[in-house]
Amino acid sequence: MASRPTNLPLAARTATAAELLDCSRAHVYQLMQRGHLRRIEIPGSKAVRIPIEDVYALLGMGLPTEVGSA
Numbered sequence: 001m002a003s004r005p006t007n008l009p010l011a012a013r014t015a016t017a018a019e020l021l022d023c024s025r026a027h028v029y030q031l032m033q034r035g036h037l038r039r040i041e042i043p044g045s046k047a048v049r050i051p052i053e054d055v056y057a058l059l060g061m062g063l064p065t066e067v068g069s070a
Contacts, residue, residue, distance in 0.1 A: 008064065011040055011049035020055050031058070 017037070018025045032039045032050070036058055040049040056063055 009052055012052050012055060014048055014050065017050045017055050021058065 012020065014025050014028045018028045021028065021031075028037065028050070031037045032048075037050050037054045040051065041047070042049065053063055
């Protein structure tokens, strides 16, 4: 597994994932329901996060290995 740059978040909000994937939040929820993106539920909250590596993988990209690379 590639090392993750320290400034790259571990997980993204659904709105952030939608922006990165250039789609709607509703489509992000569909991707989670279909198993294309993992869903992380924050205990004691309704908040949902998506592992950033899942977003990159869905785009067919690996995590950046250096700060500033994409």
